[in-house]
Amino acid sequence: MVQRLRQQPDMDERVLQSMAQVPRHRFVESALVNQAYADTSLPIGWGQTISKPSVVARMLSLLIHGRTSTLGRVLEVGTGCGYQAAVLAGLARHVASVERIQGLYALAKRQLSESGVRNANVVFGDGMRGYRPSAPYDGIVAAAGGEDIPQAWLDQLALGGRLVAPCTSPSGGQSLVVIEHTVTGFTRQQLEAVQFVPLKSGLVS
């Protein structure tokens, strides 16, 4: 899987190395294990999906692009089954990952603990509010897309930090947005079209 991803443009080698350490098959249902290393999203229950490996690699490459030191604290919105959180844990000192569906929260917490990931804290909550206790973040990455970027995420992004998230674009589709917090304010870049599950407010227990 990682060899194939390496052939795609703009992939950060550190991300690929971290992906090589995370057994993706452990994060998918047993009936889907034979598809775990294909470049496809897969159902994880509760109507949600585990992101495609190439999408995880792209998002995280954008997050650490140009950085020479390890990321400090990172926030992930939308833990799902915990796969991307496990990859992030290999790239950052601390990961806070928020999930709004209690069943997935519990699943991800178990998977990460069984995979020996010690520096990721899975939180049951509404990620649209970010997660204030671990803020500010050097990086914020969202695995679900909304109409706009929630203000709480900008408020919790450290100076020099970067946010990567899918967001509804002016033309109506969804595209990747990269926001940087600089001394002069926030810069916003809109990149390629993407297809993520919707960012929803409130909890499902």
Ligand code: SAH
């Ligand atoms: N990173 C995951 C992808 C999961 S799909 C992985 O590696 O598999 C996106 C997830 O975002 C879903 O589990 C969905 O429940 C969650 N989500 C959507 N809106 C959310 C919100 N406001 N707060 C927290 N999680 C949210």
